[in-house]
Amino acid sequence: MQFTSEISSPGITERTFTLDDVTGVLWSPTDGTAGAPLILMGHSGSLHKKSRGILARAFHYVTDYGFSVAAIDAPGHGERPRNAQDEQWVAALEEAWNAGDPIDEIVTEYNTSLAERAVPEWQATLDALQALPEIGPAAPVGYGGITLGTAIGLMLTAAEPRIKAATFGGVLVYEALTEAARQITVPVEFLLPWDDEDIDRHNALVLFDACASQEKAMHVYPGWHDQVPEFAIDDSARFFLRHLGPGATSTI
Amino acid sequence: MQFTSEISSPGITERTFTLDDVTGVLWSPTDGTAGAPLILMGHSGSLHKKSRGILARAFHYVTDYGFSVAAIDAPGHGERPRNAQDEQWVAALEEAWNAGDPIDEIVTEYNTSLAERAVPEWQATLDALQALPEIGPAAPVGYGGITLGTAIGLMLTAAEPRIKAATFGGVLVYEALTEAARQITVPVEFLLPWDDEDIDRHNALVLFDACASQEKAMHVYPGWHDQVPEFAIDDSARFFLRHLGPGATSTI
Numbered sequence: 269m270q271f272t273s274e275i276s277s278p279g280i281t282e283r284t285f286t287l288d289d290v291t292g293v294l295w296s297p298t299d300g301t302a303g304a305p306l307i308l309m310g311h312s313g314s315l316h317k318k319s320r321g322i323l324a325r326a327f328h329y330v331t332d333y334g335f336s337v338a339a340i341d342a343p344g345h346g347e348r349p350r351n352a353q354d355e356q357w358v359a360a361l362e363e364a365w366n367a368g369d370p371i372d373e374i375v376t377e378y379n380t381s382l383a384e385r386a387v388p389e390w391q392a393t394l395d396a397l398q399a400l401p402e403i404g405p406a407a408p409v410g411y412g413g414i415t416l417g418t419a420i421g422l423m424l425t426a427a428e429p430r431i432k433a434a435t436f437g438g439v440l441v442y443e444a445l446t447e448a449a450r451q452i453t454v455p456v457e458f459l460l461p462w463d464d465e466d467i468d469r470h471n472a473l474v475l476f477d478a479c480a481s482q483e484k485a486m487h488v489y490p491g492w493h494d495q496v497p498e499f500a501i502d503d504s505a506r507f508f509l510r511h512l513g514p515g516a517t518s519t520i
Numbered sequence: 521m522q523f524t525s526e527i528s529s530p531g532i533t534e535r536t537f538t539l540d541d542v543t544g545v546l547w548s549p550t551d552g553t554a555g556a557p558l559i560l561m562g563h564s565g566s567l568h569k570k571s572r573g574i575l576a577r578a579f580h581y582v583t584d585y586g587f588s589v590a591a592i593d594a595p596g597h598g599e600r601p602r603n604a605q606d607e608q609w610v611a612a613l614e615e616a617w618n619a620g621d622p623i624d625e626i627v628t629e630y631n632t633s634l635a636e637r638a639v640p641e642w643q644a645t646l647d648a649l650q651a652l653p654e655i656g657p658a659a660p661v662g663y664g665g666i667t668l669g670t671a672i673g674l675m676l677t678a679a680e681p682r683i684k685a686a687t688f689g690g691v692l693v694y695e696a697l698t699e700a701a702r703q704i705t706v707p708v709e710f711l712l713p714w715d716d717e718d719i720d721r722h723n724a725l726v727l728f729d730a731c732a733s734q735e736k737a738m739h740v741y742p743g744w745h746d747q748v749p750e751f752a753i754d755d756s757a758r759f760f761l762r763h764l765g766p767g768a769t770s771t772i
Contacts, residue, residue, distance in 0.1 A: 462728075462738075476714075476740070485752065486714075486740035488728070499762060500737065503755065510751060 269396035279331040287396050290389050291347040292340035293317050295326045296402065301336050305512035306397060306407045308390060308424075308431075309339040310417025313379070316346030325412065325501050333505050333513075336403060340393055342416060343385045353381070376442040379419040383444075386420045387427055394430060408432055408512035412504060414459065414496070415439050415467065422475070426451040433511035435459055435504045437496075438467040441474050449478035457507045458486040459500050483511075521648035531583040539648050542641050543599040544592035545569050547578045548654065553588050557764035558649060558659045560642060560676075560683075561591040562669025565631070568598030577664065577753050585757050585765075588655060592645055594668060595637045605633070628694040631671040635696075638672045639679055646682060660684055660764035664756060666711065666748070667691050667719065674727070678703040685763035687711055687756045689748075690719040693726050701730035709759045710738040711752055735763075 273284045276298060283294045297304070307329055309322050317339040326337040344350035350358065357378040364371045398405045409430045413421040414437030425434045426448035435457045439445070456479050460472045469488075476486050485507075489497055510516060525536045528550060535546045549556070559581055561574050569591035578589040596602035602610065609630040616623045650657045661682045665673040666689030677686045678700035687709045691697070708731050712724045721740075728738050737759075741749055762768060 458740075483749070483751070484742060486738075488710075488738035488740065490736060497735070497737075499735070499759075503758075506755075506758070507751075 269393075269399075280327065287389075287393055289348065290340050290393060291317065292338060292393060294397070295330045295337045297330050297334045297336070299334075301334070301402050301407070303514070304334050304336060304407060305508055306336045306338065306403055306409050307508060308394070308409065308411045309337055310386075310411070310413025310420050310424075311339060311342065311345065312414055313342075313375075313416035314345070315416075317341045318346075321414070321496060324496070324498075325504070328498075328501050329505050329508070332502075333509060335505075335508065336397075336407070338393065338397055340386075340389060342382050342420065343389070344382070354378075357381075372440060375440050379416060379440070380442065380444060382416065383420045383423045387424050390420070390424050391428060394428070408516070410434060410508045410512050412508075413437070418475075419445060422448040422452070425454065425456075433457075433508055435507060436472075436475065437461070438464050438469065438472040439475070440467060441471040446474060446478045449475045450480055453480050453482070455483040455507070455511050456481045457484070457504060459496055459504060460486055460488045461491040461496070462488050463490055521645075521651075532579065539641075539645055541600065542592050542645060543569065544590060544645060546649070547582045547589045549582050549586045549588070551586075553586070553654050553659070555766070556586050556588060556659060557760055558588045558590065558655055558661050559760060560646065560661065560663045561589055562638075562663070562665025562672045562676075563591060563594065563597070564666055565594075565627075565634075565668035566597070567668075569593045570598075573666070573748060576748070576750075577756070580750075580753050581757050581760070584754075585761060587757075587760065588649075588659070590645065590649055592638075592641060594634050594672065595641070596634070606630075609633075624692060627692050631668060631692070632694065632696060634668065635672045635675045639676050642672070642676050643680060646680070660768065662686060662760045662764050664760075665689070670727075671697060674700040674704070677706065677708075685760055687759065688724075688727065689713070690716050690721065690724040691727070692719055693723040698726060698730045701727045702732055705732050705734070707735040707759070707763050708733045709736070709756060711748055711756060712738055712740045713743040713748070714740050715742055 269287045271283045271285050275282045281296050285292050311319050322339050329335040341348045344354040360374045410433045411421050411431050412435040418436040418439040422445050425431045433455045437459045521539045523535045523537050527534045533548050537544050563571050581587040593600045596606040612626050662685045663673050663683050664687040670688040670691040674697050677683045685707045689711045
């Protein structure tokens with residue numbers, strides 16, 4: 269892991285990094301992170317590691333709760349070039365979108381491929397983050413992401429025992445996601461914009477029902493799919509604090 | 521308002537009261553309530569002002585947040601005798617229940633009548649509570665209730681401008697409730713047990729959609745209809761704190 273830039277503002281330090289061909293960013297509280305939770309944040313499709321939604325949650329988590337937050341660009345997103353196959357999917361999506369045709373099959377294929385590539389990238393990133401002295405192997409780890417960040421996050425959380433709590437959102441459901449959800453037993457919280465015109469609410473309800481977690485909750489609020497109100501961001505911070513913070517008891 | 525008993529345990533004082541033929545209870549923090557929110561709690565059908573769910577929320581609100589909490593018995597519930605018509609509804613409900621027949625029509629009639637009687641009782645109770653020096657007219661007022669407490673609460677919140685924030689839950693929907701929800705503009709939070717076998721989740725979704733509130737959220741968690749997990753109770757306390765506590769800005 270190579271840090272490539274560092275900027276500090278009051279209470280928060282932002283460092284970008286590369287790990288092989290993965291580009292990422294780590295936000296840390298300036299007054300130390302000993303034992304603090306590390307939250308991995310996955311961005312939405314077509315967006316990137318420093319999109320507005322990620323920044324809002326990262327800033328709140330770091331400055332108000334003292335968490336560390338890391339985000340990486342998904343394959344072919346942000347600073348990472350698309351491969352030829354990615355280009356085909358993106359072109360097919362744009363074409364279908366403009367023609368008003370259904371996009372479900374294309375999204376399913378594309379998200380499946382992105383998640384297959386992103387899970388080992390996240391695992392390598394987590395290895396590298398845990399090797400940093402300011403984080404270390406004992407920092408409790410959570411994951412948060414909506415849309416594409418949910419598709420990747422469900423696969424990652426099912427596969428990765430270091431993730432002890434996760435927040436998800438709406439995403440087009442396909443069988444591999446439902447199957448991953450069935451394997452998830454850590455506490456989960458869904459953040460679900462109720463008026464998403466692109467992703468029917470039914471998708472998130474299926475995933476919520478599928479999760480095998482003993483503690484699960486879904487927070488529904490009005491709005492479109494990348495709108496997470498500030499109070500819901502704070503709810504999610506408290507969810508992580510409850511399960512990953514000092515004295516947390518239900519992180520089994 | 522006549523206080524009829526008083527018991528204190530560390531941090532909380534419980535006083536029962538009567539107001540005409542209404543029987544009620546007021547829980548207060550022992551270290552004073554100046555300017556603190558007052559939360560009115562409505563119990564479920566067939567239960568009473570000191571049922572387990574009310575006690576759990578009242579204790580948490582008072583001892584952890586310093587709120588005052590008041591609950592009254594609905595007409596024909598708890599310490600209050602049923603009238604002849606109530607007895608008929610209860611008998612009809614038991615008969616339908618035992619026979620496995622649908623109860624929707626009976627519940628709608630019964631809840632409609634209970635809410636019609638309970639709204640002015642709550643308003644008179646609120647007048648009397650605000651006349652107490654330890655509460656006063658300036659205390660911000662919220663309402664919380666599930667099932668029957670939601671039916672009464674929707675009618676009360678639509679009619680009563682002193683209520684500035686409310687939490688509701690699942691309840692069998694009928695037109696007057698949807699109509700009341702459409703008139704509600706204060707912040708609302710729904711607490712919805714997802715696996716309620718008696719009240720289909722669809723009912724709460726209809727009411728949630730109908731509320732005209734700019735800030736509304738629905739918190740879904742697994743469980744049957746009177747099971748509110750501790751973390752959801754705390755979420756609801758923070759909801760009231762956000763809208764009724766010191767510095768609250770969105771209580772218009």
